[in-house]
Amino acid sequence: MKVKGHCLCEKVEFSISVESKRFDACHCSMCLRWGGGPALTVEAENGVDFADEAFVKVYSSSQWAERGFCSHCGTHLFYRLKEGNFWNVPLGVLEDRNSFEFSTQIFVDHKLGNYDFANKTKMMTEEDVLKAFGAET
Ligand SMILES: [Zn+2]
Numbered sequence: 030m031k032v033k034g035h036c037l038c039e040k041v042e043f044s045i046s047v048e049s050k051r052f053d054a055c056h057c058s059m060c061l062r063w064g065g066g067p068a069l070t071v072e073a074e075n076g077v078d079f080a081d082e083a084f085v086k087v088y089s090s091s092q093w094a095e096r097g098f099c100s101h102c103g104t105h106l107f108y109r110l111k112e113g114n115f116w117n118v119p120l121g122v123l124e125d126r127n128s129f130e131f132s133t134q135i136f137v138d139h140k141l142g143n144y145d146f147a148n149k150t151k152m153m154t155e156e157d158v159l160k161a162f163g164a165e166t
């Protein structure tokens with residue numbers, strides 16, 4: 030199904046396709062640094078379809094991934110792998126955000142000790158994530 034989204038200043042508007050209405054939380058140190066808290070994200074099946082990319086800026090955050098944001102208001106727009114076609118979009122930028130179900134928490138072994146989500150979710154450590162993505166350590 031199609032879901033629409035936009036940044037805070039509305040200069041960036043887009044739509045994504047999702048297989049199911051689920052979102053995940055990432056507790057890794059890069060997401061924490063980038064967003065100030067754990068990242069709540071939705072997997073976009075075939076990337077992000079932007080109405081206009083003029084204000085979309087991309088930051089290369091690691092050897093394997095990039096993070097996109099609005100160059101006018103700073104809203105975070107996506108996380109994507111450089112290889113393949115894996116895209117995550119923050120839950121909060123989607124119009125339908127309240128209808129998604131909290132599914133999985135990843136990098137739970139990196140989570141700070143001073144907060145916990147009360148939701149019952151699937152929990153994955155860094156090792157679990159690397160195994161699931163078939164990466165070599
Ligand atoms: Zn914006």
Ligand SMILES: [Zn+2]
Nearest residue numbers: 055056057060
């Ligand atoms: Zn992360």
